Amino acid sequence: MERVADISKLVYRHKQGGQFRWVTVSVLLLAIGAILHLVSPSVAGVTPNWVIATYCVAIQLTRPTYKQAVGIGLVAALITLMTSKSAFPYGNLASEPIAALFCALLVHGQARFAFVGEKTLAIISGFFTTVLSGAIFVTLLFFIMHLPLTVYLFGMWPLVLVVALCNAVVTPLIYMPAHHFFEKQGFVADRKEEETSHANYDLKPASQALISVEHVTYYYGSSKSSAIKDVSLVVNKGDFLVITGPAGCGKSTICQAMVGAVPQFYGGQMQGMVFVEGQAVTQTTIPKLAMHVGFVPADYDSTLVTMTVEEEIAFAMENRGYDPARITSRIDQVLTQVGLKGLEKRTITGLSGGQRQRLAIGAVLATNPEILVLDEPTSSLDPAGTSELYELVGRLNKEEGITLVVVDHNLQAVLPYANRAILVMDGEIVKDASMLDTLTYMYEERLYTDALPSLFVGYMQLKAAGYAGQAPWICVADALEDIRGEVPTYVKG
Amino acid sequence: MNATFMPFTKILLTFAVAFWAILFDDPLYLLGLAAFVFVLLLTAGIVKVQGKAVGMLVVFAIILGLVQYVGGGSLDSAYVTALRMLCMTWIFLLLLVSTSLQDLTAALVTQCKIPYAYAFMFTAALRFVPDFVAESKAVQEAQACRGADHSGSFLKRMKSYLYVIQPLLLKSLGRSEMMALALELRGFGNEDHSFVSNVTMRAQDYVVTILLAVITIGFVYLVF
Amino acid sequence: MLRVSDVAFGYVPEQTLFKDVSFTIESGEFLAVGGRNGCGKTTITRLLVGLETPRTGRIFYNDTDITGWTPAKRSQYIGYVFQQPDRQMFRPTVAQEVAFGPEQQGYSRAEVKEITAQALERVRLSDKADAYPPLLHRGEKQRVAIASALAMQSEILILDEPTSGQDGTETKELLGLLQSLRKDGLAIVLITHDMEIIASQCSRVLVMGNQTKAFDGSPEELFTKRDDLEALGLERPACVSLSMAVPSLGYCASMEEFTKRMITYKQQGGR
Numbered sequence: 008m009e010r011v012a013d014i015s016k017l018v019y020r021h022k023q024g025g026q027f028r029w030v031t032v033s034v035l036l037l038a039i040g041a042i043l044h045l046v047s048p049s050v051a052g053v054t055p056n057w058v059i060a061t062y063c064v065a066i067q068l069t070r071p072t073y074k075q076a077v078g079i080g081l082v083a084a085l086i087t088l089m090t091s092k093s094a095f096p097y098g099n100l101a102s103e104p105i106a107a108l109f110c111a112l113l114v115h116g117q118a119r120f121a122f123v124g125e126k127t128l129a130i131i132s133g134f135f136t137t138v139l140s141g142a143i144f145v146t147l148l149f150f151i152m153h154l155p156l157t158v159y160l161f162g163m164w165p166l167v168l169v170v171a172l173c174n175a176v177v178t179p180l181i182y183m184p185a186h187h188f189f190e191k192q193g194f195v196a197d198r199k200e201e202e203t204s205h206a207n208y209d210l211k212p213a214s215q216a217l218i219s220v221e222h223v224t225y226y227y228g229s230s231k232s233s234a235i236k237d238v239s240l241v242v243n244k245g246d247f248l249v250i251t252g253p254a255g256c257g258k259s260t261i262c263q264a265m266v267g268a269v270p271q272f273y274g275g276q277m278q279g280m281v282f283v284e285g286q287a288v289t290q291t292t293i294p295k296l297a298m299h300v301g302f303v304p305a306d307y308d309s310t311l312v313t314m315t316v317e318e319e320i321a322f323a324m325e326n327r328g329y330d331p332a333r334i335t336s337r338i339d340q341v342l343t344q345v346g347l348k349g350l351e352k353r354t355i356t357g358l359s360g361g362q363r364q365r366l367a368i369g370a371v372l373a374t375n376p377e378i379l380v381l382d383e384p385t386s387s388l389d390p391a392g393t394s395e396l397y398e399l400v401g402r403l404n405k406e407e408g409i410t411l412v413v414v415d416h417n418l419q420a421v422l423p424y425a426n427r428a429i430l431v432m433d434g435e436i437v438k439d440a441s442m443l444d445t446l447t448y449m450y451e452e453r454l455y456t457d458a459l460p461s462l463f464v465g466y467m468q469l470k471a472a473g474y475a476g477q478a479p480w481i482c483v484a485d486a487l488e489d490i491r492g493e494v495p496t497y498v499k500g
Numbered sequence: 501m502n503a504t505f506m507p508f509t510k511i512l513l514t515f516a517v518a519f520w521a522i523l524f525d526d527p528l529y530l531l532g533l534a535a536f537v538f539v540l541l542l543t544a545g546i547v548k549v550q551g552k553a554v555g556m557l558v559v560f561a562i563i564l565g566l567v568q569y570v571g572g573g574s575l576d577s578a579y580v581t582a583l584r585m586l587c588m589t590w591i592f593l594l595l596l597v598s599t600s601l602q603d604l605t606a607a608l609v610t611q612c613k614i615p616y617a618y619a620f621m622f623t624a625a626l627r628f629v630p631d632f633v634a635e636s637k638a639v640q641e642a643q644a645c646r647g648a649d650h651s652g653s654f655l656k657r658m659k660s661y662l663y664v665i666q667p668l669l670l671k672s673l674g675r676s677e678m679m680a681l682a683l684e685l686r687g688f689g690n691e692d693h694s695f696v697s698n699v700t701m702r703a704q705d706y707v708v709t710i711l712l713a714v715i716t717i718g719f720v721y722l723v724f
Numbered sequence: 725m726l727r728v729s730d731v732a733f734g735y736v737p738e739q740t741l742f743k744d745v746s747f748t749i750e751s752g753e754f755l756a757v758g759g760r761n762g763c764g765k766t767t768i769t770r771l772l773v774g775l776e777t778p779r780t781g782r783i784f785y786n787d788t789d790i791t792g793w794t795p796a797k798r799s800q801y802i803g804y805v806f807q808q809p810d811r812q813m814f815r816p817t818v819a820q821e822v823a824f825g826p827e828q829q830g831y832s833r834a835e836v837k838e839i840t841a842q843a844l845e846r847v848r849l850s851d852k853a854d855a856y857p858p859l860l861h862r863g864e865k866q867r868v869a870i871a872s873a874l875a876m877q878s879e880i881l882i883l884d885e886p887t888s889g890q891d892g893t894e895t896k897e898l899l900g901l902l903q904s905l906r907k908d909g910l911a912i913v914l915i916t917h918d919m920e921i922i923a924s925q926c927s928r929v930l931v932m933g934n935q936t937k938a939f940d941g942s943p944e945e946l947f948t949k950r951d952d953l954e955a956l957g958l959e960r961p962a963c964v965s966l967s968m969a970v971p972s973l974g975y976c977a978s979m980e981e982f983t984k985r986m987i988t989y990k991q992q993g994g995r
Contacts, residue, residue: 036669088592180662272680311627323687327687371685389761461978461979491969647828667811670858
C-alpha cells in the first residue's frame with residue numbers, strides 16, 4: 008500500500024456516464040413510443056409503428072450489447088401488450104426481441120461501413136427492423152390462424168412494407184435531435200478514456216468527521232476549467248449544513264462529490280479526496296456510499312421509477328436483497344416519517360409535486376443513511392410547500408439525528424433550521440460559519456446579497472443606523488417585537 | 501382469482517390454452533374451449549370490469565374470420581380462425597387483468613428467469629406513460645399559445661405531431677441521466693434481489709399445473 | 725383592452741370552480757393574480773388565452789368577442805409563459821426557437837428574422853441567438869420563453885409563477901425586465917405566490933377565492949384593509965407588517981422603503 012503525502016496532488020480520472028444509461032434511455036423512449044402509439048394521426052388505419060421506432064432510436068443512441076438489445080425488444084413487446092391491447096400478443100413476444108437484436112446488429116455493424124452516417128443508419132434500421140418485426144408477426148399469424156395465402160401475400164405484406172416506409176421516415180426524425188442532444192451534453196457513447204485506480208493507495212482522512220472533503224478540485228468531462236477549486240470542508244454528526252451561492256458557482260458539484268457521483272458517475276478529473284465515514288470515495292462504489300449518504304437531486308421526479316408509493320420505498324431495499332418482512336415494516340416507518348402514511352397504494356402519477364418530493368426523500372431514507380444530501384429541494388415548491396419541507400427535514404435532523412446537507416438559495420426558509428452555512432463563489436468556499444455569521448459576512452462583504460432574506464437586510468441596515476436590537480430578525484415576529492419595543496421609547500425620547 | 505392462484509400458474513394456463521387452441525382444428529372443440537375461457541373470465545369478474553375489452557376481442561375475432569372467408573377459405577375454416585383468435589386473446593386478457601404488475605414482475609424474474617433489469621424496464625416505462633401523456637398535453641398547449649394549429653391534412657397533422665414529440669423527447673433524454681444515477685444510488689443491478697410480493701407456488705398451484713399437463717397430454721393423444 | 729365579463733367555469737359539470745368573475749386588463753398594467761392553490765388563479769389565465777372555455781360569460785378584446793377563438797388565434801394579442809419554460813423548447817438554436825411563433829403566424833422569412841431579432845434584443849439575449857436551448861441557464865431559458873411570447877407581438881404577457889425556482893439574482897433581473905416591458909406599454913399579468921413581489925412590483929392585484937373573484941384592487945388596499953388574508957391563502961409581507969406597527973410611517977411596499985423611512989422617522993423622532 009502506498010501512502011499519499013499531499014492529498015491535494017492526488018489525481019483521479021473516470022469515464023463519463025454510469026452503467027445504466029441504456030436502461031433509462033430505453034425506458035423513457037419506449038414510454039414515449041407507447042403514448043405516440045395511442046394518439047398518432049393515421050390514414051386508413053396506417054400509422055408508423057412508434058414503439059419500434061423508439062427502440063431503434065434507443066439502440067442506436069446507447070449501443071447496448073446484443074443480450075441487452077434482446078431485452079429491450081422483450082420490454083417493447085410487453086409494453087405493446089399492456090398499452091395497446093395487441094391484437095395478437097404471442098406475435099409481439101416473438102417479433103420484437105428478434106427485430107431489436109437485428110437492429111443492434113445493424114448498429115454495431117456501422118463500424119465496418121464508415122460511409123454510413125448516423126442519419127442513413129437511422130433510416131436503414133428504421134426500415135429493416137420494422138420489416139423484420141412485421142414479417143415475423145404476420146407469418147406467425149398466417150400459420151397459426153391458417154389464413155389464406157392471398158390474404159397473407161396481398162393484404163398483410165403490403166401493409167408491413169407501408170408501415171416500414173413510415174418508420175424509415177420517422178425514425179431519423181426522432182433520432183437526429185436526440186443524437187444532437189447527446190452530443191451537446193457530451194454523452195457520446197463510445198469514448199475511450201484512461202481510468203485511474205486508487206486500489207493501491209492507503210488513503211486516510213485528515214478528519215474523523217462523517218464527511219471530510221479535502222482539497223478537492225474537479226473538472227467535468229473534457230472541460231478545461233474547474234467546477235470547484237481546492238474545496239475543503241467537513242460535515243459533522245448532527246449538522247444541518249446549508250451550501251449556498253450564485254447559479255453555477257459549483258454548490259451542486261460539491262454535493263455530488265459527497266455521494267460519489269463526482270467523479271464516479273459524471274467522469275472527468277478530480278484532485279484531492281472526499282472521505283465518507285473514513286472511506287475514500289474512489290475506493291468504493293456509488294451504491295455502497297449510498298448506504299451512508301442519501302441523495303435527493305433537484306430533479307427529484309426523475310428518481311421515481313415505480314408505479315406506487317410503497318413500491319418506490321421498497322425499491323432500494325429489494326435491490327439490496329432485504330428480507331420481505333423487514334421491507335414491509337420499514338415501508339411503514341418511512342411513510343410515517345415523511346408524512347405519507349395512508350397513501351401506500353397510490354400511484355405516483357396521482358401525487359402532488361410536494362408529495363412526490365417527500366416520497367423521493369422517503370425512498371432514500373429506506374436504507375437508513377446517516378446523512379441526507381438535498382440539492383435545491385425548494386426549487387419547484389411554493390412558499391407553503393417550502394416551509395412544510397423544511398419543517399420535515401428539520402424534524403428528521405432534530406428528532407431522528409439525521410445529518411443534513413442542503414443546497415439552497417432560499418435562505419429565509421432554511422434560516423430557522425440550519426446551524427451552519429457555507430458560501431460558495433466561483434467554485435471556491437469563501438465562508439464556512441454559523442448561519443448568522445455567514446449571512447452577516449455576505450451582507451458586509453456585499454457577496455451574493457440578492458439571496459439575503461429581506462428581513463435580515465432590513466435588520467442590518469437599521470442596526471447600522473443604530474435603531475435595532477442585538478438579536479437579528481429571523482422571522483416577522485422577532486422584527487415586530489424589536490420595533491414595538493423600541494418605538495415607544497423613541498416617542499418618549 | 502387474483503388471490504387464488506399465483507401469477508406463474510396463470511402464465512402456464514395462458515400458454516396451455518393457446519397451445520390447445522392451436523391444436524384443435526374442429527370448430528366445436530374450439531367453441532367449447534372459448535366457452536371455458538369465458539367462464540374463467542366471468543368467475544374472475546373480468547367480464548364486468550373489462551367488458552369493453554372482452555367485446556372488442558370478439559369483434560376482432562369476427563373480422564379475422566370474415567377475412568378468412570372472403571379471402572377464399574371455407575365457412576368451417578372461418579369459424580376455426582375466429583374462435584382460435586378469440587381463445588388466444590381472451591386468455592391473455594385474463595392473465596393481464598387478473599395479475600398485479602408487481603406480482604407479474606416478481607413471477608417473470610423468479611420463475612420465468614427473465615433478468616430483473618428487463619422486468620424493471622417494463623414496469624418503469626409504464627410508470628412514465630401517464631406522466632408523458634400529461635406532458636404532451638402541456639407541450640401542445642404551449643405551442644397553441646404560440647400560434648400552432650394542430651389540425652389540417654394528414655401531412656400537416658403529422659408535422660405538428662412531430663413538433664410535440666421533440667420537446668417530449670428532449671425532456672425525457674434530459675431526465676435519463678439523473679435517473680441512471682438514481683438507479684446506481686439505489687443499488688440497482690445488485691445480484692441479490694428480493695421481492696416484497698410472495699409468488700411462491702402453493703398446493704393448489706401445483707394441482708392446477710399437473711392438471712394442465714395431464715389435459716394437454718390427453719388433448720394431444722385425442723387429436724393425433 | 726381585455727375585458728372578462730361574468731365568467732363561470734368548472735372542470736367537471738358537478739363542480740363550479742368560480743363564477744361571476746368580471747375584470748379588465750389595461751395596457752401598462754402590472755397585474756398580480758394570487759390566491760390559494762386550487763382556487764383557480766391559473767385557470768382564470770387559461771381562460772384568457774383560450775386553453776379553457778368558460779361555462780358562461782364572455783371575453784372581449786377591444787370590444788371584439790374572442791370567447792370562441794382558439795389559443796392560436798388569440799396568440800397575436802396574448803402571450804403566455806408557462807411555469808416550466810423548457811417544456812416547450814425543441815429547436816436547435818435560441819433564434820429558431822423564438823421564430824416558431826411568427827412562422828406559425830405566416831410571416832415571411834425576412835419578417836420572421838426581424839421579429840426574432842427584436843424579441844431577443846428586448847430580453848437581452850441577442851448574444852445567445854445561436855446557442856443550444858437545453859444548455860442555457862435557468863434564468864436564460866426563462867428569457868427565451870419570454871422572447872417567444874414577445875415574438876407573437878402580443879400586447880398582454882401572462883407569466884405563470886415565473887420566479888419559482890429562480891434565485892434572488894435571477895428574480896431581480898426578471899422583474900427588471902418585466903418592468904421595462906411594461907414601460908413599453910405591455911400589460912403584464914403575473915401569477916404568483918410571492919407576497920413581496922406583489923407588494924413591491926404590481927400596480928394591481930386580483931385574488932381568486934371563495935369560488936369567485938375575492939379581491940381586485942391595489943396591493944396597499946389588499947394588505948392593509950383585508951382581514952381575511954389567511955383565508956385567501958395570502959400573507960401580509962414583512963415590510964407591510966412592520967410599517968403597520970409604526971402607524972405614522974405610512975404604507976411601505978418593500979423592505980428597502982421600510983428601512984429608509986424608519987431611519988428618517990427615527991432621526992426626526994430623535995430631534
